[in-house]
Amino acid sequence: MESTDANPKSALRREALARRGALPTGIREAFTRRLGREGLRLASLWESRFVSAFHPIRDEPDTLPLLAALSDAGFQTALPVVGGRGRPLIFRLWRPGEPTRAGAMGIAEPLADAPEVEPDLLFVPLACFDRQGHRIGFGAGHYDRTLERLRTMKPIRAVGVAYGVSEVAAVPYEAHDQLLDAVLTEHDTIFFGGR
Numbered sequence: 292m293e294s295t296d297a298n299p300k301s302a303l304r305r306e307a308l309a310r311r312g313a314l315p316t317g318i319r320e321a322f323t324r325r326l327g328r329e330g331l332r333l334a335s336l337w338e339s340r341f342v343s344a345f346h347p348i349r350d351e352p353d354t355l356p357l358l359a360a361l362s363d364a365g366f367q368t369a370l371p372v373v374g375g376r377g378r379p380l381i382f383r384l385w386r387p388g389e390p391t392r393a394g395a396m397g398i399a400e401p402l403a404d405a406p407e408v409e410p411d412l413l414f415v416p417l418a419c420f421d422r423q424g425h426r427i428g429f430g431a432g433h434y435d436r437t438l439e440r441l442r443t444m445k446p447i448r449a450v451g452v453a454y455g456v457s458e459v460a461a462v463p464y465e466a467h468d469q470l471l472d473a474v475l476t477e478h479d480t481i482f483f484g485g486r
Contacts, residue, residue, distance in 0.1 A: 300427050300462075303418070303427055303459055303462065304419060304427050304429070306419075307419035307427075307456070307459065308418055310457070311350055311418075311454055311456055311457055314350070314454060314456065318454070319353070321477055323352065323353040323356055324356070326352060326353075326354065326357045326452065326475060327359075327360040328360075329475055329480055330360070330361065330414060330450075330475065331357070331360045331361060331364055333412070333448075333475075333480070334364075334412055335364075337411070337448050339366060339410075339411040339448070340366070340367060340411050341367045341368075341369060341382070341408045341409065341411050342366045342369070342411070342412045342413075342414070343369040343370065343371060343382050343410040343412070343413045344357055344358050344361075344368070344370070344414035345371060345398075345415070345416045345452075346370055346391065346398055346399040346400070347416075348398055351416055352452050352453070352454065354414060354452065355387050357414065358386065359386075359387045362386040362387065367384060367408065368384070368385060368386055369383055369385055369401075369408050369410055370382070370383060370385045370391075370399070370400055370401050371433070372394060372400045372401065373394050373395045373396055375395070376431060377432070377436070378433075378436065379433065379436040379437040379439075380433050380434070380436075380437040381407055382407065382408050382410050383401035383402075383406065383407055383408070384401065384405050384406050384408055385401040385405060389401070389405075390402055409441060409444060409445070411445070411447055411448070412447065412449075412450070413437075413438070413441075413447065413449045414450050414452050414475075415434050415438075415449050415450065415451050415452065415471065416428065416429075416434075416451075416452060417451045417452070417474075418457065419453070419458065419459045419462065420451050420453055420457060420458060420459070420462065420471065420474050421461050421462045422458070422481065422483075423461075423462075423470075423483065424470040424471045424472070424474075424483030425464050425468060425470065426451050426468075426471055427462055432467070434449075434469070435467055435468055435469045438469035439467070439469055448473070449469070449470075449471050449472050449473075450471065450472060450473045450474065451471045451473070451474040451475070452474075452475055453474055453475075453476055454476060455476045455478055455479070457476075458476075470484075471483060
């Protein structure tokens with residue numbers, strides 16, 4: 292499908308989101324179950340202490356059962372908080388069932404008095420990805436800045452959460468873009484470059 296869009300990332304994002312939006316309910320429900328099982332396995336494998344995931348919006352994969360499974364297994368779970376355009380995310384402890392507030396982008400965030408943490412394992416939203424570990428997010432650069440900052444502090448793992456229809460042949464890559472360590476889909480867990 293050709294696009295007249297001058298920004299190739301925007302065109303890839305738009306096309307991938309359209310494919311994701313057309314997925315049937317059965318695939319979504321199956322992925323929710325797999326995400327909970329496989330996410331818990333990865334957190335245990337990598338001996339993570341603090342694990343973050345995103346609060347889903349629109350037709351994003353449902354990460355709430357994953358967060359519940361992690362919390363039930365004794366992991367400290369967190370959600371991101373958007374501090375402003377051009378700034379890294381802040382992470383605050385949160386478990387399913389605890390109160391949230393609408394953040395700057397209308398996404399559910401923990402309350403301001405929830406303790407801040409620096410996650411060891413991040414489950415990251417994305418619009419599309421490729422087999423080299425590149426991702427296209429939603430254009431604000433929050434996760435690239437966040438991963439860059441965290442990687443200067445300690446070893447971390449970043450796992451993209453996406454349906455298989457979000458895979459593309461190649462994502463245009465820029466110097467500031469941060470690579471993923473893995474992508475978890477409804478069918479596969481894809482690891483990149485021994486990370």
